[in-house]
Amino acid sequence: MEGWEKDVVNRILQGDAHSYEEIITAYKNAVFSLCYRMVYQKQEAEDLSQEVFLKAYRSLGKYDRGMKFSTWILTIARNTCIDYLRRRKEKNLPLEEGLKAGEAPISAEEAYLYKEQQREIEAAIERLPGEYRLLIILYHQQSRSYKEIAAILDLPMTIVKNRLYRGRKMLKEELDPIRKEGSPWTAEAVKNI
Amino acid sequence: MDCRSSEKYINAYLDKDLSAGKEKIFKAHLAGCADCRREFDQYRLMKEQLDGLEVLSPAEGFEGRILSKMEPYKEPARDPRRDLVLIIGYFITLFAVLNVLTTAAVQNLDWISAIVVVTRVFRDVFDGLIFQGMLSLFIIYPIRIFNWARIIFSELSPEGRMAYSLVIITLLMLGAFSRSLLQKMSENLSKEH
Structure with missing residues (x-):
């Protein structure tokens, strides 16, 4: 402490x-x-x-x-x-x-893209089973280490890693159809490849 | 490495959880595989999105609302159930210790021999379980029992945990002694016949 x-x-x-x-x-x-x-x-x-x-x-x-x-x-x-x-x-x-939108960033275009991305990812997280959602939030949004998450969830570290990987895979599968429809998420992804 | 294992490598790499050797192998694979590169970029982008999830705040005056519901701190009262567990634990332990002592006295054993008897009894229990064809029971139930035990254990105070451990040890010992006694009785019966 x-x-x-x-x-x-x-x-x-x-x-x-x-x-x-x-x-x-x-x-x-x-x-x-x-x-x-x-x-x-x-x-x-x-x-x-x-x-x-x-x-x-x-x-x-x-x-x-x-x-x-x-x-x-x-x-x-x-x-x-x-x-x-x-x-x-x-x-x-x-x-x-x-679902609530994030804080508005700089330009209107960026704001739209940001808002869309946030909305999509939040919606995908919401559809995850509770145990995976919790893990994703703790690791990414709360920046907790594997060790801390293991203590919070009372799980062995190997399970924490496996569930985190599985949770991300589920999220990616949730986002795949959105990307195929050509959302701003796709535009950003394509730009980065 | 092959493409099937790349997802695991991608996740570990993004979490900075790959050893230097594995990272080298992973990067070499990525350089030569367009599919895995695309997969990697999608994961990387998703990770950025997740890491950037908005930190949310409760409405104004949150602290005040909690403080208004708080009373001056006082030590929580002891849970009577914990005391009960403690008493039962000590009682059973005392009973088991007396059992060991009387067994040792009746059989005219010294201290070391009494310890040897206890050790043998434990060994007998495990041998017995296996020989009696309870192997499946031995695999499935310990997992469930361990989980229950873990949950109960985490709920108890340090004294409660001590009592709980003593109860478990005592139950094991009682089980072992009962089996040993039954075995002796059956041996005596077969001698009489």
């Missing part, structure tokens, strides 16, 4: 609950991004993120100082999302389409 996090955790354990705000500020985007891409619904992702931080707060006493704080909180996020998806499946609630 980084020094500042250690200090904050110690302060909270001594009764200074407001110090927890520093932890929330540092990790809210990582947790929210992960939750959002597991449920693809903004309000649900926000509720889940709140649940993650509240659970982490209540479990601070059990936090193992040998583990990176980011790994620990993402493990809680992963468990919370999986529980939620399981409950949602039991209730048979439909997945809501909630």
